[in-house]
Amino acid sequence: DIQMTQSPSSLSASVGDRVTITCRASQGFNNFLAWYQQKPGKVPKLLIYAASTLQSGVPSRFSASGSGTDFTLTISSLQPEDVATYYCQKYNSDPWTFGQGTKVEIK
Amino acid sequence: QVQLVESGGGVVQPGRSLRLSCVGSGFIFSDYGMHWVRQAPGKGLEWMAVVSYNGRTTYYSDSVKGRFTISRDNSKSALFLQMNSLRAEDTAVYYCAKENSNSDDYFDSWGQGTLVTVSS
Numbered sequence: 001d002i003q004m005t006q007s008p009s010s011l012s013a014s015v016g017d018r019v020t021i022t023c024r025a026s027q028g029f030n031n032f033l034a035w036y037q038q039k040p041g042k043v044p045k046l047l048i049y050a051a052s053t054l055q056s057g058v059p060s061r062f063s064a065s066g067s068g069t070d071f072t073l074t075i076s077s078l079q080p081e082d083v084a085t086y087y088c089q090k091y092n093s094d095p096w097t098f099g100q101g102t103k104v105e106i107k
Numbered sequence: 108q109v110q111l112v113e114s115g116g117g118v119v120q121p122g123r124s125l126r127l128s129c130v131g132s133g134f135i136f137s138d139y140g141m142h143w144v145r146q147a148p149g150k151g152l153e154w155m156a157v158v159s160y161n162g163r164t165t166y167y168s169d170s171v172k173g174r175f176t177i178s179r180d181n182s183k184s185a186l187f188l189q190m191n192s193l194r195a196e197d198t199a200v201y202y203c204a205k206e207n208s209n210s211d212d213y214f215d216s217w218g219q220g221t222l223v224t225v226s227s
Contacts, residue, residue, distance in 0.1 A: 001169075034213040036152070043202065043220065044144075044152060049213045087152050091213045094157070094166040096142065101151040 002026050004088055006099035012107045019075040021102045023088035028068040032092035035064055035073045038101075039084045047086075048073065080106055109133040109216040111203050116221030119193055129186040129203030129218055136184035137161070140206040142214060143177060143188050145199035153199075156188065160209065171197075193225045 003026040013019050023033070031051035036044040046055045048064040051071055061076045075082055083106055088099040115127040129141070143155040156167045156177040165177050176189040186203050200222050204214035 032211075032213075036214075038152075043217045044214075045217075046213060046215055049207070049211065055215075085151075089152075089154075089213070092211070095168055096154040096157065096212075098144075098152040098154060 001095055002029060002090055002097060004090060004097050004099040006086075006088060006102050008102060009100065010103040010105070012105045013078050014107045015078055015080060017078045019078050019082075019104060021073045021086055021088075021104075023066070023071040023073070023099050025069045025071075025090065029090060030092070031067055032090060033064075033066065033071050034089045034091055036087045036089065037082075037084045038087065044087065075104075078104070078106070109205065111205060111216055111218035113201065113203055113218045113221040116201065116223045118224045118226060120227050121194060121225055123193055124189070124191045125193060125223060127188040127190065127201055127203075127221060127223070129188075131184045131186070131203075131205065134205070134216075136179075137181035140209065140212055141177075141179060141186045142204045142206065143175075143186075144202045144204055144214075144217075145197075146202070146220075147196070147199040150199075155201075157206075157212075158186070190223070193223075195225050197223060198225045199223060 033051040035048040038044040064073045085101045110132045113129045142157045158177045200220040202220045203218045205216040206212040207215040
Protein backbone atom coordinates (compact mmCIF):
# COMPACT_ATOMS: atom_id res chain seq x y z
CA ASP A 1 0.00 0.00 0.00
CA ILE A 2 1.09 3.57 -0.67
CA GLN A 3 1.80 5.55 2.49
CA MET A 4 1.25 9.30 2.62
CA THR A 5 3.57 11.38 4.82
CA GLN A 6 2.96 15.04 5.51
CA SER A 7 5.43 17.59 6.79
CA PRO A 8 5.57 19.41 8.98
CA SER A 9 3.19 17.90 11.53
CA SER A 10 2.44 21.38 12.77
CA LEU A 11 3.44 24.93 12.06
CA SER A 12 2.89 28.37 13.47
CA ALA A 13 2.96 31.39 11.20
CA SER A 14 1.94 35.03 11.23
CA VAL A 15 -1.07 36.47 9.46
CA GLY A 16 -0.04 37.26 5.91
CA ASP A 17 2.74 34.69 5.80
CA ARG A 18 3.13 32.22 2.97
CA VAL A 19 2.65 28.67 4.26
CA THR A 20 3.63 25.48 2.50
CA ILE A 21 2.70 21.92 3.47
CA THR A 22 4.27 18.90 1.85
CA CYS A 23 2.78 15.49 1.21
CA ARG A 24 5.05 12.68 0.07
CA ALA A 25 3.87 9.31 -1.22
CA SER A 26 5.86 6.13 -0.63
CA GLN A 27 5.58 5.39 -4.33
CA GLY A 28 4.46 7.36 -7.32
CA PHE A 29 0.91 7.41 -8.59
CA ASN A 30 -1.25 9.37 -10.97
CA ASN A 31 -2.22 12.77 -9.64
CA PHE A 32 -5.26 11.51 -7.78
CA LEU A 33 -4.38 13.63 -4.78
CA ALA A 34 -6.80 15.68 -2.71
CA TRP A 35 -6.34 18.15 0.12
CA TYR A 36 -8.88 18.66 2.90
CA GLN A 37 -9.17 21.31 5.58
CA GLN A 38 -10.59 20.47 8.99
CA LYS A 39 -11.21 23.39 11.28
CA PRO A 40 -11.35 22.68 15.03
CA GLY A 41 -14.52 20.80 15.91
CA LYS A 42 -15.71 20.78 12.31
CA VAL A 43 -16.14 18.33 9.47
CA PRO A 44 -13.39 17.98 6.85
CA LYS A 45 -13.86 20.11 3.77
CA LEU A 46 -12.47 19.48 0.29
CA LEU A 47 -9.99 22.14 -0.85
CA ILE A 48 -8.11 20.68 -3.79
CA TYR A 49 -8.49 17.67 -6.09
CA ALA A 50 -6.46 16.26 -8.96
CA ALA A 51 -3.37 17.54 -7.15
CA SER A 52 -3.89 21.17 -8.18
CA THR A 53 -7.54 21.94 -8.96
CA LEU A 54 -9.23 24.29 -6.54
CA GLN A 55 -12.67 23.17 -5.39
CA SER A 56 -15.41 25.67 -6.16
CA GLY A 57 -15.75 28.31 -3.46
CA VAL A 58 -12.29 27.83 -1.99
CA PRO A 59 -10.36 31.11 -1.66
CA SER A 60 -7.70 31.69 -4.28
CA ARG A 61 -4.99 32.09 -1.64
CA PHE A 62 -5.00 28.30 -1.56
CA SER A 63 -3.05 26.54 -4.29
CA ALA A 64 -1.44 23.15 -4.75
CA SER A 65 0.99 21.44 -7.04
CA GLY A 66 3.02 18.30 -7.46
CA SER A 67 3.17 14.99 -9.22
CA GLY A 68 4.52 11.51 -8.78
CA THR A 69 5.48 11.29 -5.14
CA ASP A 70 5.76 14.91 -3.99
CA PHE A 71 2.86 17.29 -3.55
CA THR A 72 2.48 20.67 -1.88
CA LEU A 73 -0.35 22.82 -0.56
CA THR A 74 0.35 26.53 -0.30
CA ILE A 75 -1.54 29.28 1.46
CA SER A 76 -0.22 32.47 -0.12
CA SER A 77 -1.28 34.81 2.70
CA LEU A 78 -2.32 33.10 5.91
CA GLN A 79 -5.57 34.35 7.41
CA PRO A 80 -6.98 33.76 10.91
CA GLU A 81 -9.78 31.64 9.44
CA ASP A 82 -7.20 29.25 7.97
CA VAL A 83 -6.40 27.83 11.40
CA ALA A 84 -7.08 24.17 10.81
CA THR A 85 -5.54 20.78 10.23
CA TYR A 86 -4.84 19.97 6.61
CA TYR A 87 -4.83 16.45 5.20
CA CYS A 88 -3.68 15.07 1.90
CA GLN A 89 -5.34 11.95 0.52
CA LYS A 90 -4.71 9.63 -2.40
CA TYR A 91 -7.84 8.47 -4.14
CA ASN A 92 -9.06 6.36 -7.07
CA SER A 93 -7.48 3.19 -5.73
CA ASP A 94 -7.66 1.06 -2.62
CA PRO A 95 -6.79 2.14 0.05
CA TRP A 96 -7.89 5.78 0.06
CA THR A 97 -5.06 6.77 2.39
CA PHE A 98 -4.82 10.07 4.25
CA GLY A 99 -1.67 11.76 5.40
CA GLN A 100 -1.33 12.20 9.14
CA GLY A 101 -2.28 15.86 8.98
CA THR A 102 -0.60 19.23 9.40
CA LYS A 103 -1.90 21.56 12.09
CA VAL A 104 -1.66 25.22 11.13
CA GLU A 105 -1.78 27.86 13.86
CA ILE A 106 -1.38 31.62 14.01
CA LYS A 107 1.75 32.94 15.72
CA GLN B 108 -27.92 20.63 -1.40
CA VAL B 109 -26.15 17.41 -0.49
CA GLN B 110 -26.82 16.25 3.04
CA LEU B 111 -25.43 13.21 4.81
CA VAL B 112 -26.73 12.33 8.25
CA GLU B 113 -25.10 9.61 10.32
CA SER B 114 -26.69 7.83 13.25
CA GLY B 115 -26.19 4.79 15.42
CA GLY B 116 -23.20 5.81 17.49
CA GLY B 117 -23.01 5.34 21.21
CA VAL B 118 -21.20 3.58 24.01
CA VAL B 119 -20.60 -0.13 23.53
CA GLN B 120 -18.60 -2.72 25.44
CA PRO B 121 -15.51 -4.34 23.92
CA GLY B 122 -16.37 -7.37 21.85
CA ARG B 123 -19.91 -6.20 21.13
CA SER B 124 -21.41 -4.98 17.85
CA LEU B 125 -22.85 -1.74 16.56
CA ARG B 126 -24.45 -0.70 13.29
CA LEU B 127 -24.02 2.79 11.92
CA SER B 128 -26.28 4.37 9.33
CA CYS B 129 -25.90 7.32 6.98
CA VAL B 130 -28.82 8.71 5.02
CA GLY B 131 -28.15 10.84 1.98
CA SER B 132 -30.34 13.49 0.40
CA GLY B 133 -30.02 16.21 -2.20
CA PHE B 134 -28.40 13.92 -4.75
CA ILE B 135 -29.07 10.64 -6.55
CA PHE B 136 -27.71 8.32 -3.90
CA SER B 137 -27.57 5.28 -6.16
CA ASP B 138 -25.16 7.04 -8.56
CA TYR B 139 -22.28 7.40 -6.10
CA GLY B 140 -19.82 5.29 -4.22
CA MET B 141 -19.81 5.93 -0.49
CA HIS B 142 -17.11 5.70 2.16
CA TRP B 143 -16.70 5.53 5.90
CA VAL B 144 -13.86 7.49 7.51
CA ARG B 145 -13.12 7.65 11.21
CA GLN B 146 -11.22 9.97 13.50
CA ALA B 147 -10.09 8.87 16.93
CA PRO B 148 -10.08 11.58 19.61
CA GLY B 149 -7.31 14.07 18.89
CA LYS B 150 -6.05 12.02 15.95
CA GLY B 151 -6.12 12.22 12.17
CA LEU B 152 -8.49 10.91 9.54
CA GLU B 153 -8.45 7.19 8.83
CA TRP B 154 -10.18 5.74 5.79
CA MET B 155 -12.23 2.64 6.68
CA ALA B 156 -14.27 1.27 3.84
CA VAL B 157 -15.95 1.94 0.51
CA VAL B 158 -18.96 0.50 -1.29
CA SER B 159 -19.58 1.05 -4.98
CA TYR B 160 -22.66 2.82 -6.26
CA ASN B 161 -24.48 -0.48 -6.83
CA GLY B 162 -23.24 -2.20 -3.69
CA ARG B 163 -21.41 -4.93 -5.57
CA THR B 164 -17.85 -3.89 -4.75
CA THR B 165 -16.37 -3.18 -1.35
CA TYR B 166 -12.91 -2.51 0.01
CA TYR B 167 -11.69 -2.22 3.59
CA SER B 168 -8.70 -0.94 5.48
CA ASP B 169 -6.55 -3.62 7.03
CA SER B 170 -7.49 -2.38 10.51
CA VAL B 171 -11.16 -3.37 10.10
CA LYS B 172 -11.11 -6.08 7.45
CA GLY B 173 -13.00 -9.12 8.70
CA ARG B 174 -14.70 -7.21 11.53
CA PHE B 175 -16.59 -4.41 9.77
CA THR B 176 -19.00 -4.70 6.84
CA ILE B 177 -20.08 -1.82 4.64
CA SER B 178 -23.36 -2.05 2.75
CA ARG B 179 -26.04 0.14 1.27
CA ASP B 180 -29.74 0.21 0.51
CA ASN B 181 -30.26 2.48 -2.47
CA SER B 182 -34.05 2.25 -2.11
CA LYS B 183 -33.64 4.08 1.20
CA SER B 184 -30.63 6.24 0.22
CA ALA B 185 -28.87 4.63 3.14
CA LEU B 186 -25.33 3.52 3.87
CA PHE B 187 -24.45 1.18 6.70
CA LEU B 188 -21.42 0.06 8.65
CA GLN B 189 -21.82 -3.11 10.67
CA MET B 190 -19.08 -3.17 13.29
CA ASN B 191 -18.39 -6.44 15.10
CA SER B 192 -15.84 -7.46 17.72
CA LEU B 193 -15.34 -3.85 18.71
CA ARG B 194 -12.13 -2.82 20.43
CA ALA B 195 -11.15 0.20 22.49
CA GLU B 196 -9.10 1.44 19.56
CA ASP B 197 -12.26 1.65 17.44
CA THR B 198 -13.36 4.60 19.59
CA ALA B 199 -13.77 7.47 17.12
CA VAL B 200 -16.08 9.79 15.29
CA TYR B 201 -17.29 7.96 12.21
CA TYR B 202 -18.03 10.00 9.10
CA CYS B 203 -19.73 8.92 5.92
CA ALA B 204 -18.46 10.59 2.78
CA LYS B 205 -19.71 10.79 -0.77
CA GLU B 206 -17.52 10.31 -3.81
CA ASN B 207 -17.46 13.06 -6.40
CA SER B 208 -17.85 10.55 -9.21
CA ASN B 209 -16.82 7.03 -10.20
CA SER B 210 -13.81 8.33 -12.11
CA ASP B 211 -12.75 10.93 -9.55
CA ASP B 212 -13.64 9.48 -6.18
CA TYR B 213 -12.34 12.13 -3.84
CA PHE B 214 -14.80 13.05 -1.11
CA ASP B 215 -16.86 16.09 -1.99
CA SER B 216 -19.35 15.84 0.88
CA TRP B 217 -19.14 14.61 4.46
CA GLY B 218 -21.66 13.93 7.16
CA GLN B 219 -21.44 15.49 10.60
CA GLY B 220 -20.20 12.26 12.13
CA THR B 221 -21.39 9.93 14.86
CA LEU B 222 -19.31 9.13 17.94
CA VAL B 223 -18.61 5.52 18.85
CA THR B 224 -17.09 4.87 22.25
CA VAL B 225 -15.90 1.35 23.04
CA SER B 226 -15.52 1.00 26.76
CA SER B 227 -16.41 -1.37 29.54
